[in-house]
Amino acid sequence: MSAPVNHSALTxxxxxxxxxxxxxxxxxxxxxxxxxxxxxxxxxxxGSLKGITPEQLENSGCQIxxxxxxxxxxxxxxxLFDKVGGLHKFMGWKRNLLTDSGGFQMVSLVALSEVTxxxxxxxxPYDAKDMLLTPEKSIExxxxxxxxxxxxxxxxxxxTISGPRVEEAMGRSIRWxxxxxxxxxxxxxQNLFAIIQGGLDSRLRTICLNEMSKRNxxxxxxxxxxxxEDKNDFWKMVTLSTxxxxxxxxxxxxxxxxxxxxxxxxxxxxxxFDCVYPTRTARFGTALIPTGKLDxxxxxxxxxxxxxxxxxxxxxxxxFTRAYLHTIVTKExxxxxxxxxxxxxxxxxxxxxxxxxxxxxxxxxxTRGGNINIxxxx
Amino acid sequence: MSVQEAFKPDWYQALCDSDAGKVGSRKRAHKSxxxxxxxxxxxxxxxxxxxxxxxxCIFGSIEGGSVAEERELSAKETAKRPVAGFVLExxxxxxxxxxxxxxxxxxxxEIIQSILNELPDEKPRILHGPLDxxxxxxxxxxxxxxxxxxxxxxxxxRNAALTFCVSPDTExxxxxxxxxxxxxxxxxxxxxxxxxxxxxxxxxxxxxxxxQCYTCTNHTRAYVHHLVNVGELLGKTLLMLHNLYHFLxxxxxxxxxxxxxxxxxxxxxxxxxxxx
Numbered sequence: 001m002s003a004p005v006n007h008s009a010l011t012x013x014x015x016x017x018x019x020x021x022x023x024x025x026x027x028x029x030x031x032x033x034x035x036x037x038x039x040x041x042x043x044x045x046x047g048s049l050k051g052i053t054p055e056q057l058e059n060s061g062c063q064i065x066x067x068x069x070x071x072x073x074x075x076x077x078x079x080l081f082d083k084v085g086g087l088h089k090f091m092g093w094k095r096n097l098l099t100d101s102g103g104f105q106m107v108s109l110v111a112l113s114e115v116t117x118x119x120x121x122x123x124x125p126y127d128a129k130d131m132l133l134t135p136e137k138s139i140e141x142x143x144x145x146x147x148x149x150x151x152x153x154x155x156x157x158x159x160t161i162s163g164p165r166v167e168e169a170m171g172r173s174i175r176w177x178x179x180x181x182x183x184x185x186x187x188x189x190q191n192l193f194a195i196i197q198g199g200l201d202s203r204l205r206t207i208c209l210n211e212m213s214k215r216n217x218x219x220x221x222x223x224x225x226x227x228x229e230d231k232n233d234f235w236k237m238v239t240l241s242t243x244x245x246x247x248x249x250x251x252x253x254x255x256x257x258x259x260x261x262x263x264x265x266x267x268x269x270x271x272x273f274d275c276v277y278p279t280r281t282a283r284f285g286t287a288l289i290p291t292g293k294l295d296x297x298x299x300x301x302x303x304x305x306x307x308x309x310x311x312x313x314x315x316x317x318x319x320f321t322r323a324y325l326h327t328i329v330t331k332e333x334x335x336x337x338x339x340x341x342x343x344x345x346x347x348x349x350x351x352x353x354x355x356x357x358x359x360x361x362x363x364x365x366x367t368r369g370g371n372i373n374i375x376x377x378x
Numbered sequence: 379m380s381v382q383e384a385f386k387p388d389w390y391q392a393l394c395d396s397d398a399g400k401v402g403s404r405k406r407a408h409k410s411x412x413x414x415x416x417x418x419x420x421x422x423x424x425x426x427x428x429x430x431x432x433x434x435c436i437f438g439s440i441e442g443g444s445v446a447e448e449r450e451l452s453a454k455e456t457a458k459r460p461v462a463g464f465v466l467e468x469x470x471x472x473x474x475x476x477x478x479x480x481x482x483x484x485x486x487x488e489i490i491q492s493i494l495n496e497l498p499d500e501k502p503r504i505l506h507g508p509l510d511x512x513x514x515x516x517x518x519x520x521x522x523x524x525x526x527x528x529x530x531x532x533x534x535x536r537n538a539a540l541t542f543c544v545s546p547d548t549e550x551x552x553x554x555x556x557x558x559x560x561x562x563x564x565x566x567x568x569x570x571x572x573x574x575x576x577x578x579x580x581x582x583x584x585x586x587x588x589x590q591c592y593t594c595t596n597h598t599r600a601y602v603h604h605l606v607n608v609g610e611l612l613g614k615t616l617l618m619l620h621n622l623y624h625f626l627x628x629x630x631x632x633x634x635x636x637x638x639x640x641x642x643x644x645x646x647x648x649x650x651x652x653x654x
Binding site: 051 | 580598604
């Protein structure tokens, strides 16, 4: 039997591997541009990154960003994307996009949704209409949006839940993956990723890993984590997954995270991350710096004429001081934009620097990661 | 004055008393004139002594409420002082966010005229406040030199784009007016177009065809409509970029018209195409 034809619009080149941990530096080639991994992907839910123009985002070093299918499917809607030719064209973003399936809202809006084998029924908060999101519908909308990476619709349960529901969700996610693969019309330009589920149960995770890796998908995501579970359970599931998943395909750890999580999970072999944390915390006046966080509202910043980070080359650090930012933070809208630009650039470069070369990662832990106490048993 | 010394501005306005109110008493108007002149003299003394403010210009303020004689007095007296320019105070509506400063109201035009009659030709005159294009032209005709961007800002705040014709090269949305007025009862006037209108949902043209601003060269009406529709911050950013550009372009056009001697033609064009 001949090898399955590779339709994927993605290639992963492993440039270097850490000799101590499972970290690796890769080059991920996607339809719109190349991405250096490990990569942090900022979240632009509704086709925009909270006040940042696509040009500013490009200048901050971002190579791939997220859009949310649930929101975009409601506004402006799939029909409009078909008319304009996709979200890239609509928002003027030349690099890569990743859309999630819309399934995460199942966890966050659980009171308004009902899950059956058919799909997820939402009561749409925008217009109070009922919407049924099936695997087919999710893929159809994502095909219209046109992102370089699209996610399967998965049955997500909160990581704090245990019992038979977790196994049900895991099994259903496998069946929904097959339906998504079947429904996916644009395999040459869009990469469909599978999402490993199974909660915090290693037996269930292993079953899911076994089954999903049999499907010929271009990449895998580790889902159902980063939902408030104990960190000790969290990393165990991550490392279990990366042990199993093929090395030549990218691993996307969804919903992660804080800088310390990026370091740990890169060490555990993950390549891609997304989180609202840096952009959200920017809007509250907090900047990310090598030693942790800088609260610009604090009085100590009032006469501090240094930039947020002296080693940062973002447009905010090149032009503005902590003192200036202190006067406008939480008062002027532009403050949240300036901090967002910094936090995105900081987090994107931080993530990339976690793996410099074969030996770089361990050195990195010694220097930049110095404030973090990590005990990892791999 | 110590604040001015700390800021080191290129030009600054001397402290003044502008609280004469829209319909103030003569007595109050007179007080504001006297007080302002007294403040000005004290500021001028400090200005003279100040090493730091050597390269900054001090402007005097014309007060007097709506009383013509007080205005004339204020103008005459301020003009005697060694100021670099004049700020015509107390004519702003200070009203609701969507207000425009109409010069044809409450005899404002006449008051401005009476002020300017007393001021030297070679020093700049500033009129603050949200003035729409017709009012700007009226003010320019009277002799005002400097305006601010309040109007452009207020247009942005209500999710609208400035779309009035600034040159033969840019296609005005006025040609779409017929359709728009049918579908959009919120159509304020023909200077601006509200991007909340559903008619723009799949309109992939720039805000103003031919405009070279960042928004018009990179984005579409449909995208801006989407952003304001879902409350995304970028919507207002893109609108402000356009509105400021468009507004500044208008001033370039005014300067050109004055140089070419076609100012009246410009006034007629704005009046016929854009005023109700």
